[in-house]
Amino acid sequence: xxxxxxxxxxxxxxxxxxxxxxxxxxxxxxxxxxxxxxxxxxxxxxxxxxxxxxxxxxxxxxxxxxxxxxxxxxxxxxxxxxxxxx
Amino acid sequence: xxxxxxxxxxxxxxxxxxxxxxxxxxxxxxxxxxxxxxxxxxxxxxxxxxxxxxxxxxxxxxxxxxxxxxxxxxxxxxxxxxxxxx
Numbered sequence: 001x002x003x004x005x006x007x008x009x010x011x012x013x014x015x016x017x018x019x020x021x022x023x024x025x026x027x028x029x030x031x032x033x034x035x036x037x038x039x040x041x042x043x044x045x046x047x048x049x050x051x052x053x054x055x056x057x058x059x060x061x062x063x064x065x066x067x068x069x070x071x072x073x074x075x076x077x078x079x080x081x082x083x084x085x086x
Numbered sequence: 087x088x089x090x091x092x093x094x095x096x097x098x099x100x101x102x103x104x105x106x107x108x109x110x111x112x113x114x115x116x117x118x119x120x121x122x123x124x125x126x127x128x129x130x131x132x133x134x135x136x137x138x139x140x141x142x143x144x145x146x147x148x149x150x151x152x153x154x155x156x157x158x159x160x161x162x163x164x165x166x167x168x169x170x171x172x
Contacts, residue, residue: 003138006134010131014131017128018124020121035107037106041102048099
């Protein structure tokens, strides 16, 4: 099994896991159960993984973290606008 | 900035993000708001990232995913035992 195939499998699974959360937050706009500190740490961490993937020239790391950055960033943005509205 | 330093920064942030969730699930034993499909996909994905890190011999990927695998696996295990008790 090639390393890239393992990486793409890993990337698809950990990215797919965030899709239901992002969809739920987007459609319900109910962000009360979502932790601001978790998503702040996570979004910043994903941005660093993206940079690490670029330095390593690892496409599975780059692609996975591009998509996860959009999804986690969306949840974080909704959470911040939810806090501002209160 | 060395690649490993970026990788360790990324690893610490995305791993730390799961600590509050794991602690909350462990102490409250309230798993109703946790999605079984999200944690099943995520735990399997993290196991594949660990394998990818071993193949690439990348210590940031290996260490981050070892810790995240324990945290995500703990939440998944609590969720499964929560479903069985119902």
